[in-house]
Amino acid sequence: MRKGIFLQIVIIIIILVGWNLLHLGYNYQKQVFEGKISSIPMILFSKNINTLDSLNLEINRFDYIKEIKVECDSIVAEKIISSYGLEQAKTILESYTLPCIMKIYFKGQNFKTQQKTELEKLISDKYKNIISDYNHNLWKINRKKIELLTKAYYAGNGIFIVFLLFISVFLRIYFEMKSNEYWKVFRASGGKRSLRKKQFLLNSFWICLVPIILNVGAYFIITYFKYLNIIIDYRLFGIEFGTLLLSTFITRISLGKNI
């Protein structure tokens, strides 16, 4: 009996570790793709610095804006001179009026299609004299990858839920049926009739709580000592716990009067 409970706990721990690796893998890969989106700036050109400042004021409150850099013509000229070694052309360059530049860096996780369209519409409607340059293709590729990854992640979660339910319900019913003979003798011998129900609840308590506590504990220790920078939403552990509770509920209904 105790061996059976121990075996069930071990198997559930292994499945939950696999499930948490899925969360970690998803978050890691998503961060990579979002990092790529964050690294592509949108460059806006305007001859009037006031226009860019006004735009800056309007958009810097948006949650998908990571950083905004505005550079006026003199700084731009200096940068071009120092970058390309055009010291001799300094006087020529200074005689030209170069446009001001605004570089907008986005938060990859928030800069989605809706936000991108909104920003583009805002610029095209209100700031018509601004010329923008953005690598739309790279953004599109990475967003597509994130979409596919998310779909795969949801499918993975579904598979883990079904797998965990199937394994835990099957094992639970198997071990409960195996102990039927024991309880039959126990009842016939004059033992307390409600004890089996209590024992079932107690076993459910261990089977549901021990694997979750060990998994959350391990994750907490790993992140606390900074062995891992990827964050798992704690609510996901709640879903795992909920799945185990559901399996207990299904087992109880399936066993019916056997308990």
Next chain:
Amino acid sequence: MLKIENFALCFEHERFMLINELHIGSGTKVNIFGDNKTGKSLLLKSIHGDFTKFEGNILIKEKPPTFYKKRKNTILIENVPHLLLNESIWKNIVLPLSKISSHQKQKIMDLCMDADLNDKIGERVKNLSFSSQKFVELIRAVIQLPYLILIDDIDNFFDEKSLLKALNICDFALNSGATLIATSKYKLAHFELVYKVQDKRVVKL
């Protein structure tokens, strides 16, 4: 302790095992004997609360058997042994006990000695004879001090010598107020009250 009134078993419109009135006090040994298929086993099951399709009333300490559904205060020893065959005698005896006091431990050892099981206490039950297995069940029942100990077909597993030992073991519970009701095919000695199933009626001898 036990009151049975206007009791009858019905099967295919036939009434049998008719009992008008039967009152049994505490600490009494009762033998009900009769031929096979007269309803002795069903009577015991009815008293135990496992069989409810009967006419009349059964009251144990003024309460119907269903009152004791959650915590049985009657123990029925049937022909089929209810034992964990791969476990030891000791484990089988203490199985229903949540806690065992030192007094109970000593008493179990004494009762095992009476049943000649004291040197086999750690042995697996499957290695015992049928009669010894029944002794294990009997000791397990007696140690719990139930209201009623019901033994079906006692003469099937105890010969006269073993029966004396078994009744001696039962005395421990009987002295604490329990009642023993044993059925058999033939009339048995050493019982204070003897009933015979005759012409579908239970008659006191």
